[in-house]
Amino acid sequence: MFSIILISHGQMSQGILHSSEMIFGKQEDVVAVSLNPDEGPDDFRKKLEEAIASLGNTEKILFLADLWGGTPFNQASNLINEKEKGGDWLITAGMNLPMVIESYSARFSGQDPKDVIKGIVGEAKKGVKVFPEEFNPQEEKPAAPAKKAGSANLPTSGQIQYVLARIDTRLLHGQVATGWTKAANPDRIIVVSDNVAKDKLRKNMIAQAAPSGVPANTVPIKKMAEVAKDVRFGKTKAMLLFETPEDALKAIESGVDIKELNVGSMAYSNGKVNVNQVLAMDQEDVDTLKKLRDMGVKFDVRKVPNSSPENMDELLKKAQSLIDGNK
Missing domain, CATH: 3.40.50.510 (Phosphotransferase system, mannose-type IIA component)
Known part of the structure; x- marks a missing residue:
């Protein structure tokens, strides 16, 4: 290197x-x-x-x-x-x-x-961009080559590919837009959240935070399950972002075929316990992560791409001990 x-x-x-x-x-x-x-x-x-x-x-x-x-x-x-x-x-x-x-x-x-x-x-x-976007200098684009007759709008075979599925309370931020996007190389970022999908301001902020060349969309969980089965998205390499383990579980139970979850950030709030510097859990989180584990989902517990992964089983034991101690 x-x-x-x-x-x-x-x-x-x-x-x-x-x-x-x-x-x-x-x-x-x-x-x-x-x-x-x-x-x-x-x-x-x-x-x-x-x-x-x-x-x-x-x-x-x-x-x-x-x-x-x-x-x-x-x-x-x-x-x-x-x-x-x-x-x-x-x-x-x-x-x-x-x-x-x-x-x-x-x-x-x-x-x-x-x-x-x-x-x-x-x-x-x-990396040099202007906001609001309408003030970006416009570049002249070469004319697109003519499409061959009969080739337009043909469906793509297969299903959407998940190059990374991540749980992160902050969803799309600097570490995701740069570090994880470079590591996973998606061609689309999809925030999967019923709550965020209803929030116009947060949806706009997520779209604006997307790295150059990789668009970001926000969809409710039901819509993501439909996209997962749609052959038209067969060549899409998607990075999925979930705000909570509970949202990830709902998506998987709805048919989104995720084999591994990167767990990067779970913010502290009232009723949660800190299990490390970036992960806080309550009983619902612990139960949800255990259920995901029992379903065969693997965990990659890392904040950034080149940090050493932590052991989820040990973190869950620590979280349960802290929760029981607070009762």
């Missing part, structure tokens, strides 16, 4: 590093180097050399710089020029958070830095 060095004027690189780890989890061999106001090119180069020496993999490094032609960029390019074989050290300028998240995702595929440049540059560009 190649190393990544974030470089910038001021604390931008440090801030992006912290923000990206909130979304994608702690990263190995990723460091940030900042050029402070009282430092010159030589000071920055020294810090850059120290950062490189701290990495486990110094053969393949991707530098993500804030600005083309600035001191951080220039000092990194000088190091590359001085390296005997610089082909495995590359710099991309115009760093933003979507670019950094995409570079994390690309590392897990085992690619070299030169093979991921196109993807991270494209993701950086797609």
Whole structure:
């Protein structure tokens, strides 16, 4: 896996590093180097050399710089020029958070830095959007090729594919829109909730929070069960988001064929007990999760993609003990 060095004027690189780890989890061999106001090119180069020496993999490094032609960029390019074989050290300028998240995702595929440049540059560009959407600059699109006679509106065989089904009280937020979307690679995000489907404001907020190129919809549980059986959605790779375990159970009992549930966040409220930093449960939650387990559903208890999974059976035992102790 190649190393990544974030470089910038001021604390931008440090801030992006912290923000990206909130979304994608702690990263190995990723460091940030900042050029402070009282430092010159030589000071920055020294810090850059120290950062490189701290990495486990110094053969393949991707530098993500804030600005083309600035001191951080220039000092990194000088190091590359001085390296005997610089082909495995590359710099991309115009760093933003979507670019950094995409570079994390690309590392897990085992690619070299030169093979991921196109993807991270494209993701950086797609991350620049305007709200309200009507103020987005309009790009001219090439004319679509003419459809062959008889090919339109043909149904797709098969059923919808679930690349991830997640329980998360916050539903669609940064960790889901970036980290989990990159990890699961869906072409559609579906929030399955009777409550949210009735709430126009929340539905609009979910649609607006969708990552570029992956639309987000909100549907009631009954509608999701109908979609699950509709062959027209056979090529859809969907990420399903549930607000509660109870909603997930209702969907499965209605015919949504989910084999595994990612349990990422269950917020605390009155009557619940905290079983870890992000999961709070009451008796109904415990009973529901046990029922799902007994139905053969597997659990992947993780907040972000590269964190270590926790054992659901142990969490349920802890939750039951805490609930019984409060009686």
